[in-house]
Amino acid sequence: MTRPIAGLADVADRYDVLLCDVWGVIHNGREAFPVACAALARWRRERGPAILISNSPRPWRGVAEQMDGLGVPREAWSGLVTSGDVTRDLLAARAPGPAWRIGPERDAPLYDGLGLDFTGLEAAAFIVCTGPNDDEVETPEDYRAPLARGVERGLTMICANPDKVVQRGDRLIYCAGALADLYLDLGGAVVMAGKPFAPIYDLCLARAGQLRGTPLDPRRVLAIGDGVATDLMGAQNHRLDALFIASGIHGATAIAGGGLDMATAEALLAAEGASAAFAMAHLAW
Secondary structure, eight states, X not given: OOEEOSOXXXXXXXXXXXXXXXXXXXXXXXSBOHHHHHHHHHHHHHTOOEEEEXXXXXXXXXXXXXXXXXXXXXXXXXXXXXXXXXXXXXXXXXXXXXEEEESOGGGGGGGTTSOOOBOOGGGOSEEEESSOSSTTTOOGGGGHHHHHHHHHTTOEEEESOOOSEEEETTEEEEOHHHHHHHHHHTTOEEEEOSTTSHHHHHHHHHHHHHHHTSOOOGGGEEEEESOIIIIIHHHHHTTOEEEEETTSTTHHHHEETTEEOHHHHHHHHHHHTOOOSEXXXXXXX
């Protein structure tokens, strides 16, 4: 059973390290959540490392700069690991390609220094996807025809962001994971390294161990996130306790009257075969 809690203080003595999601937990893509940021900053002062774990397709420095601009204080985190960081290893192994690239220009830092060549679909050796080219207006269906052709050609897709949707202000926008789902439905092959897959967790735990200077006990690591299929499944797969933040991408159904709808939260977890030790409406101390 998932236990509702009022804040991190209720369980802080059980854990030494936090692995905390970013979008939907500490900001919504438009502005930071001050209460959540203050909770992480207090955790760092009183308990230990807080490692941010994001499915952003960009390397961590670009995400850190974005958080600076949104008002997330550096005091709120000890380290940051992104899906882009671990995806670079997948891409480096396939350089120089050539690759057919799907995604906005802002994700270009993912490719810096990898020596990849880019080309059209018909000449590509594989596909790399960081999201729709224009996530303000496009949906996965806009890519059905070219993705079907990629399947016909036997191309593997490297998906740099396993998230299907993410918060941007009060909207949900499509991410690369939604295009990857369509590619799989069409019969294509997809490779991913971000949440819920092992490489990003292995890197996060290694960083946390370096910061602590002692070996980590996985039983004393708490993973925090709003995505059932990514954050919570990833924690479960890695045998980590999880805290479900219901106000993120599932907020339209899991929040009622401004508070946590526990029955709906448990139904969301059950639908994905996921579990969470704890649940809150919003991250707070």
